[in-house]
Amino acid sequence: MAKVSPLKGILYNPSVVENFGDVVSPPYDVISPEYQKTLCERHPNNVVRLILGEPGENSPDHSVFYRAAAKRYRSWLSEKILMQDKEPAFYLSSVTFTVENQSYTRYGIIADVGLEPFEKKIILPHERTSSKVKSDRLMLTKATRANFSPIFSLFSDKGSILSLLEESVSLNNPDISFVDDRGEIQSVWRITDRSIQKQISEIMEDKQLFIADGHHRYETALAYRQWLSENNPAFSENHPANYVLMYLTSIEDPGLVILPAHRLLKGVGKERSDRFLEDAADFFHIHQISFKPSGESAAQAELMGMLKSDTTKNRIGMAIYGHKAVYLLTPKKEALEEGLKDVPHVLKELDVTVLTKIVLMRLLGYEIAELDDEQILSYTSVADDAFHAAFSGKCDMAFLLNATGNDQVRAVAQAGEIMPRKSTFYYPKVFAGLVISSKEETLP
Numbered sequence: 277m278a279k280v281s282p283l284k285g286i287l288y289n290p291s292v293v294e295n296f297g298d299v300v301s302p303p304y305d306v307i308s309p310e311y312q313k314t315l316c317e318r319h320p321n322n323v324v325r326l327i328l329g330e331p332g333e334n335s336p337d338h339s340v341f342y343r344a345a346a347k348r349y350r351s352w353l354s355e356k357i358l359m360q361d362k363e364p365a366f367y368l369s370s371v372t373f374t375v376e377n378q379s380y381t382r383y384g385i386i387a388d389v390g391l392e393p394f395e396k397k398i399i400l401p402h403e404r405t406s407s408k409v410k411s412d413r414l415m416l417t418k419a420t421r422a423n424f425s426p427i428f429s430l431f432s433d434k435g436s437i438l439s440l441l442e443e444s445v446s447l448n449n450p451d452i453s454f455v456d457d458r459g460e461i462q463s464v465w466r467i468t469d470r471s472i473q474k475q476i477s478e479i480m481e482d483k484q485l486f487i488a489d490g491h492h493r494y495e496t497a498l499a500y501r502q503w504l505s506e507n508n509p510a511f512s513e514n515h516p517a518n519y520v521l522m523y524l525t526s527i528e529d530p531g532l533v534i535l536p537a538h539r540l541l542k543g544v545g546k547e548r549s550d551r552f553l554e555d556a557a558d559f560f561h562i563h564q565i566s567f568k569p570s571g572e573s574a575a576q577a578e579l580m581g582m583l584k585s586d587t588t589k590n591r592i593g594m595a596i597y598g599h600k601a602v603y604l605l606t607p608k609k610e611a612l613e614e615g616l617k618d619v620p621h622v623l624k625e626l627d628v629t630v631l632t633k634i635v636l637m638r639l640l641g642y643e644i645a646e647l648d649d650e651q652i653l654s655y656t657s658v659a660d661d662a663f664h665a666a667f668s669g670k671c672d673m674a675f676l677l678n679a680t681g682n683d684q685v686r687a688v689a690q691a692g693e694i695m696p697r698k699s700t701f702y703y704p705k706v707f708a709g710l711v712i713s714s715k716e717e718t719l720p
Contacts, residue, residue: 277389277398277433277481277482278390278392278398278399278481278484278485278564279389279477279481279519279555280365280385280387280389280476280480280481280524281364281387281388281389281391281477281519282365282387282388282467282473283364283365283387283388283519283521283549283711283713284360284361284363284364284365284714285360285361285365285367285386285712285713286353286357286358286360286361286422286710286711286712286714286719287358287359287361287452287710287711287715288321288357288358288709289356289357289358289359290294290452292321292356292357293319293357293632294339295454295464296452296453296454296709296710297455297456298318298319298322298708298710299319299322299323300322300323300414300454300462300599300708300710301315301322301323301327301707301709302705302707302708303322303326303327303425303705303706303708304328304332304425304708305356305409305492306429307324307328308333308423308532308707309616309648312331313331314322314330316330316331321352321357322709323424323708323709324393324708325345326342326345326424326709327345327416327424327425327646327708328342328346329345330344334421335643335660338593339415339554341416342416342418342419342420343455345416345419345420346419346420349422350720352375353719353720354720355585358712360714360719361388361419361466361541363468364468364473365466365472365473366386366387366466366472366682367385367386367387367466367467367665367710368383368385368386368441368442368443368445368464368465368467368474369383369384369385369386369462369464369467369523369653369706370382370383370384370450370461370462370464371460371461371462371463371531371704372460372461373458373460373461373509373531373704374459374460375533375535375556375703380531380533381531382525382529382532382533382704383438383441383525383526383531384438384523384525384706385437385438385441385467385523385524385525385708386426386521386522386523386524386526387462387475387521387522387524388516388519388520388521388522388713389427389429389485389519389520389521389522389524390519390654390660391494391497391498391518391519391520393498395694397460397484397616397690397692398463398484398706399429399485399486399487399494400485400486400487400689400690400692401487401491401494401597401689401694402486402487402542402685402688402689402693402694402695402699402700403487403491403694403695403696403697403698403699403700404491404604404694404696404697405491405492405495405570406492406648407694409492409497410492410495410496410526411413411428411490411536411630412477412498412558413493414496414499414500415505417497417500417715418500418503420674421714421715421716422445422707422713422714422715422716423430423493423497423520423521423712423713423715424488424712425490425493425521425611425706425708425709426521426522426523426706426710426711427485427487427489427493427494427497427520427521427522428488428490428522428523428525428702428705428706429452429485429486429487429488429490429522429523429524429525429590430482430485430486430488430490430524430525430526430527430685430686431480431483431484431486431524431525431526431527431603432483432484432526432527432528433487433526433527433528433529434528435496437476437479438473438526440475440476440530441467441472441476443553443681444467444469444472445465445467447500447512447621448465450463450464450465450466451464451466452710455504457483457706458704460704460714462692462710464710465713470513473604475553480524480564482572483523483677486685486686486689487689487707488685488700488702488708489700489702489705493520493639494520496516497520498713501517501518501598501695503709504517511598515717516713516714516716516717516718517565517715519713520713521712521713523706523712527682527686530605532682532702533702533703534679534680534681534685534700534701534702534703535657535679535684535701535702535703536655536657536676536677536679536680536701537577537628537655537656537677537679537698537700537701538655538656538658538661538662538674538675538676538677538682539631539636539653539654539655539660539675539677540654540655540656540658540662540663540665540666540670540673540674541636541640541652541653541671541672541673541674542651542652542653542654542670542671542672543650543652544621544640544672544673546674548597548640548641549597549662549672549673550604552639552640552673553603553621553640554706555606556639557634558581558608558611558650559607559612559615559634559638559639560592560605560606560607560608560610560611561605561606561607562603562604563582563603563604563606564601564602564603565578565579565601565602565603565604566600566601566602567600572600572602572663572667575601575602576595576602576659576660576663579593579602579604579676580593580659580676583604583676583677583678584678587678588611589606589607590607590612590625590626590627590630591605591606591607591627591632591678592604592605592627592630592635592676592677593675593676593677594604594624594673594674594675594676595662595663595666595667595673596666596672596675597666597667597668597669597672598669600688602663605635607630607634612624612630614632615633616629616633616634616637619633620691620693621645622687622688622691622693623688623693623695625684625687626680626684626695626696626699627677627678627680628677628680628695628696628698628699629695629696631675631677631683631696632647632696635675636653647696647697648697654671655701656699657701660705662674662675662676663676669709679700679701680695680699680700685700
């Protein structure tokens with residue numbers, strides 16, 4: 277039974293912060309050092325100072341960052357830069373954005389959701405997590421006792437829960453509205469009507485929730501609750517640490533967009549790179565598209581057209597540094613079955629499984645631990661950036677993928693299986709700082 281509850285959210289005080297776009301930020305794990313600096317310079321109270329710190333604070337001595345984040349958070353509360361709402365609310369969020377010249381609007385509910393172990397199959401993951409990142413986020417939660425970034429989760433909404441909420445605020449101006457760095461329009465409405473809140477909580481009780489983004493933060497919340505229960509004699513089932521801040525959107529929402537997560541591989545070495553095409557021919561039909569005299573752009577466009585023309589065959593696009601061509605890899609059915617014979621069927625359907633198990637591990641010889649190192653394997657959702665990285669030598673090989681589908685995410689989660697890391701890139705990310713949830717019984 278999913279426990280989805282309204283909360284007394286902590287929000288930036290509009291009498292102090294004129295433009296919410298100045299103080300919110302994307303989740304910590306997609307913020308580069310350069311963008312971290314930009315956000316800090318934008319506003320002295322930008323939430324990046326709470327989730328990631330000021331430049332240099334979170335490295336090499338992380339304890340400096342945790343203490344500084346906790347001190348800032350408590351200071352901003354006492355100075356009423358941040359203020360807790362007086363009554364519980366669900367927070368209806370909308371974001372209007374454009375992808376490939378098409379406009380979308382995605383709606384979601386920001387709420388507190390009861391923590392459940394994955395084995396109960398109420399809240400389900402689809403990706404593996406890194407213990408190093410979870411340790412970092414746990415230290416931050418212990419220091420601040422708050423959730424600054426909602427976990428992005430999905431549910432099946434054939435009964436149109438979100439439509440009910442949209443209708444309930446249709447005549448009201450949003451409580452928060454701003455345009456973010458990408459030109460996307462963000463809005464938030466408080467839903468304080470107790471009858472609507474009760475209706476939403478009751479409808480959500482029989483839902484399964486699928487984590488789309490924020491696996492580390494969810495597992496951190498579980499660990500924080502465990503730590504608190506072992507170290508706080510007053511801990512009870514009513515403690516707010518039994519809940520985690522979550523953004524819930526519908527799998528059926530037409531604004532739910534997944535972008536591809538293209539792979540950029542470094543450290544391949546000339547020997548492995550030179551023999552790769554010969555080795556890969558055992559598993560793939562390889563279609564070569566040579567560069568035209570005018571340059572690589574035409575070959576690049578042709579490859580992406582072929583890749584997108586059929587999303588059912590686990591096709592993979594590829595560029596190799598120093599090659600005057602790009603390549604389309606299409607699996608040979610029998611070879612693929614042999615290479616993935618120990619892989620559950622629901623995972624064989626995924627392009628990222630074929631890439632990870634056959635290309636990266638079997639043909640190129642990488643171990644899982646190496647593929648978890650972003651100095652070796654990094655990601656981009658922009659095909660042009662992936663090609664540029666390979667053509668310029670910023671990476672040795674770039675692999676271009678079609679996006680994983682929402683139905684595939686649900687199928688993998690329901691089967692209790694786990695995708696390779698970064699199999700999905702839900703866009704846009706849910707911003708940190710829109711709503712903050714306290715994980716202590718009384719505010720300092």
